[in-house]
Amino acid sequence: MTAATFTKTPRRTQYVPSMDLVPQVLEGRVSAIARMISRAESAYPEAADALAELYRRAGRAHVIGVTGVPGAGKSTLVSALIKALAVAGHKVGVVAVDPSSPFSGGAILGDRVRMSDAAASSGAYVRSMATRGHLGGLARATLEAVDILDSAGYSPIVIETVGVGQDEVEVVTAAHTVVVLSAPGLGDDVQAIKAGIIEIADIHVVSKADKPEAVATVAALNGMMALGAGRTDTRWRPPIMAVSSVSGQRLDELVETISAHRAHLEESGELASRRRSIARTRILGTARQMFQRKFDEGDDGLERHVDAVVCRTIGPTMAARRLLGWEEET
Amino acid sequence: MTAATFTKTPRRTQYVPSMDLVPQVLEGRVSAIARMISRAESAYPEAADALAELYRRAGRAHVIGVTGVPGAGKSTLVSALIKALAVAGHKVGVVAVDPSSPFSGGAILGDRVRMSDAAASSGAYVRSMATRGHLGGLARATLEAVDILDSAGYSPIVIETVGVGQDEVEVVTAAHTVVVLSAPGLGDDVQAIKAGIIEIADIHVVSKADKPEAVATVAALNGMMALGAGRTDTRWRPPIMAVSSVSGQRLDELVETISAHRAHLEESGELASRRRSIARTRILGTARQMFQRKFDEGDDGLERHVDAVVCRTIGPTMAARRLLGWEEET
Numbered sequence: 001m002t003a004a005t006f007t008k009t010p011r012r013t014q015y016v017p018s019m020d021l022v023p024q025v026l027e028g029r030v031s032a033i034a035r036m037i038s039r040a041e042s043a044y045p046e047a048a049d050a051l052a053e054l055y056r057r058a059g060r061a062h063v064i065g066v067t068g069v070p071g072a073g074k075s076t077l078v079s080a081l082i083k084a085l086a087v088a089g090h091k092v093g094v095v096a097v098d099p100s101s102p103f104s105g106g107a108i109l110g111d112r113v114r115m116s117d118a119a120a121s122s123g124a125y126v127r128s129m130a131t132r133g134h135l136g137g138l139a140r141a142t143l144e145a146v147d148i149l150d151s152a153g154y155s156p157i158v159i160e161t162v163g164v165g166q167d168e169v170e171v172v173t174a175a176h177t178v179v180v181l182s183a184p185g186l187g188d189d190v191q192a193i194k195a196g197i198i199e200i201a202d203i204h205v206v207s208k209a210d211k212p213e214a215v216a217t218v219a220a221l222n223g224m225m226a227l228g229a230g231r232t233d234t235r236w237r238p239p240i241m242a243v244s245s246v247s248g249q250r251l252d253e254l255v256e257t258i259s260a261h262r263a264h265l266e267e268s269g270e271l272a273s274r275r276r277s278i279a280r281t282r283i284l285g286t287a288r289q290m291f292q293r294k295f296d297e298g299d300d301g302l303e304r305h306v307d308a309v310v311c312r313t314i315g316p317t318m319a320a321r322r323l324l325g326w327e328e329e330t
Numbered sequence: 331m332t333a334a335t336f337t338k339t340p341r342r343t344q345y346v347p348s349m350d351l352v353p354q355v356l357e358g359r360v361s362a363i364a365r366m367i368s369r370a371e372s373a374y375p376e377a378a379d380a381l382a383e384l385y386r387r388a389g390r391a392h393v394i395g396v397t398g399v400p401g402a403g404k405s406t407l408v409s410a411l412i413k414a415l416a417v418a419g420h421k422v423g424v425v426a427v428d429p430s431s432p433f434s435g436g437a438i439l440g441d442r443v444r445m446s447d448a449a450a451s452s453g454a455y456v457r458s459m460a461t462r463g464h465l466g467g468l469a470r471a472t473l474e475a476v477d478i479l480d481s482a483g484y485s486p487i488v489i490e491t492v493g494v495g496q497d498e499v500e501v502v503t504a505a506h507t508v509v510v511l512s513a514p515g516l517g518d519d520v521q522a523i524k525a526g527i528i529e530i531a532d533i534h535v536v537s538k539a540d541k542p543e544a545v546a547t548v549a550a551l552n553g554m555m556a557l558g559a560g561r562t563d564t565r566w567r568p569p570i571m572a573v574s575s576v577s578g579q580r581l582d583e584l585v586e587t588i589s590a591h592r593a594h595l596e597e598s599g600e601l602a603s604r605r606r607s608i609a610r611t612r613i614l615g616t617a618r619q620m621f622q623r624k625f626d627e628g629d630d631g632l633e634r635h636v637d638a639v640v641c642r643t644i645g646p647t648m649a650a651r652r653l654l655g656w657e658e659e660t
Contacts, residue, residue, distance in 0.1 A: 048647060055645035140647070147645075279639040279646065280632065284625060287650035291621065295614060302610065309609040315385035315477075316609065317378065317470070320616035325655025 018050035025054060028152045030125065037127055040144035043137055051144055058150035061093070062262050065159045065175030067168070067197055072183040073207040077243065078160045084251045085156060086122030093154030094126040095145045097138065097161040097171060125154060137293070139170040140286050146174075156258070169197065170285050174278045176271065177261045179203045179254075182221060184213035198224055201238050202261050205254065209242035218242055233270050236261065348380035355384060358482045360455065367457055370474035373467055381474055388480035391423070392592050395489045395505030397498070397527055402513040403537040407573065408490045414581045415486060416452030423484030424456040425475045427468065427491040427501060455484060467623070469500040470616050476504070486588070499527065500615050504608045506601065507591045509533045509584075512551060514543035528554055531568050532591050535584065539572035548572055563600050566591065 018039055024032035036054070039047035066081070068074050078094060085092045127149075129142050142159065149157050159175055161168045172178055180201035185208075198221075206217045221240050239257055243250050265271035295302050305319040314322075321327035348369055354362035366384070369377035396411070398404050408424060415422045457479075459472050472489065479487050489505055491498045502508055510531035515538075528551075536547045551570050569587055573580050595601035625632050635649040644652075651657035 052645040052648055056642045059642050143646075275640050276636055279636045279649075282646035283632070283635055283639060283649045283653060286646050287653050288621075290650055290656075291617075291654060302613070305613055306606055306609045309613060310605050312386045312389050315382040316473075316612035316616050318382055319609075319613045320620055323613060323617050324621060326620075 018044070018047040019053070022050050022053050025148060025152050026057060033125065033148055033152055034127070036148045037145045040148065041130060041141045043141070051147070054151040055144075055147045058147045060153075061146070061150035061155035061157045062177065062258075063146060063150075063157050063159065063175045064258060065161070065172035065178045066181060067161050067172045067178070068181030068183070068207075070162055072181045074160055074162070074181055077181055077205065077207060078158055080251050081158065081254065082122055082124045082126075084255045086124060088255060090156060091154050092122065092124040093146075093149035093152075093157040094124060095142055095149070095157065095159050096126065096128045097142050097159070097168060125149060137289055138167040139174075140282075140289060142171050143174050143282060169200075170281060172197065173200055173281055176265060176274060176278075177202045177258055179205055179258075181205045181207055182217055183207050184211045184217040202233075202236065203254070203257055204238055204240040206240065206242045207244075209244040209250070214242050233268075233274075235268050235270070236264050348374070348377040349383070352380050352383050355478060355482050356387060363455065363478055363482055364457070366478045367475045370478065371460060371471045373471070381477070384481040385474075385477045388477045390483075391476075391480035391485035391487045392507070392588075393476060393480075393487050393489065393505045394588060395491070395502035395508045396511060397491050397502045397508070398511030398513070398537075400492055402511045404490055404492075404511055407511055407535065407537060408488055410581050411488065411584065412452055412454045412456075414585045416454060418585060420486060421484050422452065422454040423476075423479035423482075423487040424454060425472055425479070425487065425489050426456065426458045427472050427489070427498060455479060467619055468497040469504075470612075470619060472501050473504050473612060499530075500611060502527065503530055503611055506595060506604060507532045507588055509535055509588070511535045511537055512547055513537050514541045514545075514547040532563075532566065533584070533587055534568055534570040536570065536572045537574075539574040539580070544572050563598075563604075565598050565600070566594055 016035070018036065021032045021036055025036050036047070036050065040051055066074055066078055075096075078096070082092050082094060127145060129138065129145065142161075146157050146159060159171055161171050178197075178200050180197055180203070182204065184206060204221050206214050206221070208214060218240055225238065225240075241250060241254055241257065243254055265274065302323065305314075305323055308314045309316055309319050318327065322329055346365070348366065351362045351366055355366055366377070366380065370381055396404055396408055405426075408426070412422050412424060457475060459468065459475060472491075476487050476489060489501055491501050508527075508530050510527055510533070512534065514536060534551050536544050536551070538544060548570050555568065555570075571580060571584055571587065573584055595604065632653065635644075635653055638644045639646055639649050648657065652659055
């Protein structure tokens, strides 16, 4: 070993500009996809133009949201769903938003490992989003990950998320087909958390159909729907399916029901109005988050307006209008 | 009665432009003050310039926030406080934010009637704000009412509010001196609601000091403060006062303590930093509310951006930036 060895510049992975990754993502190169999603997660300003370009190229994928309380068996269902969809010839993408994900520093769960197995054996792409350090931008990052996979030709794309919290609800309402998973035998207190997500279901799945309590859960869901729960789409009555991921029972039927829902969206014209409402939710969610973040981080613009209000040159309403850019500063 | 009687234009109270009310408000004319506050409550666009002008003329009043859970005896305390302040020679203004106010359609309470009596006999001006139909603008309207009274020469101005809800906390943190009222013998569950407001107290008052349980309440507050509760102002240790509004016990001392706190704010320089933080809170609160309201009511600007995102001309992030006015449209 010579002295030169020590002074040699260590070999580093070169930073590829995000715009240069775009053609690779469009070709479906997995390493480029992984990098783009990481940059979306970190909200690199440098990646903004590339993400915008990929958004423009996306829009073909069918997006399936799978949600349910912790313990309902989401990861198991998603694993089984990946296999069933892959067998049916689809190139499946999965974006998992789950605080217990091993990738984001949570507990390593058997379910998650099983999901990776399913992915490996089927050619699906599975990505877990970190749920920390997002400054409220989890929904934005997750939906950008969906855009990236969409532009790369993946379809359907499954978003897996726990059905608790504003971010999670924002994410799942950005899906074209929302599958809400209920588990038989979970306490009422746990199920109650789902009150808000029961209403956005396009398909109800009762997991662990092999358990005897599953019959009661199906009946309870039927009761809730009779009370008028349901999305604005009155022409689709959400079916309730009892599924056993263990035995594979009725999983093919779930795949068929998802296809039937997609066909319904296209034929009824509901797809267009759902796309509008998804776009609206994404814009407002992003704007709210950007606005909040700007001032949480301390902003010179704000302090200038504070000065003016403290000196009583202008009132708080005018300051707010200027802050929002709705009023020119004089 | 002739036919002419029926065709005669009925006599109406003429609408006085808000700008014409400004000099009358500054002179302290009560009818003009009442009208301006009503216009602030209704968020008349026509009144915006007048309110801005009154804000610029305000800034001399000392603002006292009085808060505490329902049942703590706020209205009784405020009534007694009005009398004591009036006796000390002050022209007192009161803005009450209380869902149970008879003026806003709630129950007619003996406390509230007593407060009006106190006002009538002391020359104070008392105004209850309606807590409904504000579209989230309750804090804005309440603080504009304070500006109006301030510009009319009232000082101190007491804001009375229940210590629950984001709006109420936003209102009370806009006071220079925050008095938090605790009642002896209320259940722990009720007191727990106050966890957030205990921390913003400049003065603690334990009401119903004639009750034997008052001693325990004072001890509990001392304990909480020992745990480090308190505002950022480390040079003022919030005193804890046991007061009986019934007997008038120690009310003069409360008035003196409020004066002492004002003197402390001025001498320590804390008043300047508190004014900055009040301005900051008002600007951000107003901006958030205006932003939310604009899109809740449906906005053409938003729909134009939704169109662009649905057609994939631009991505949601760019749309959000344009919506916020942070980016020019091309």
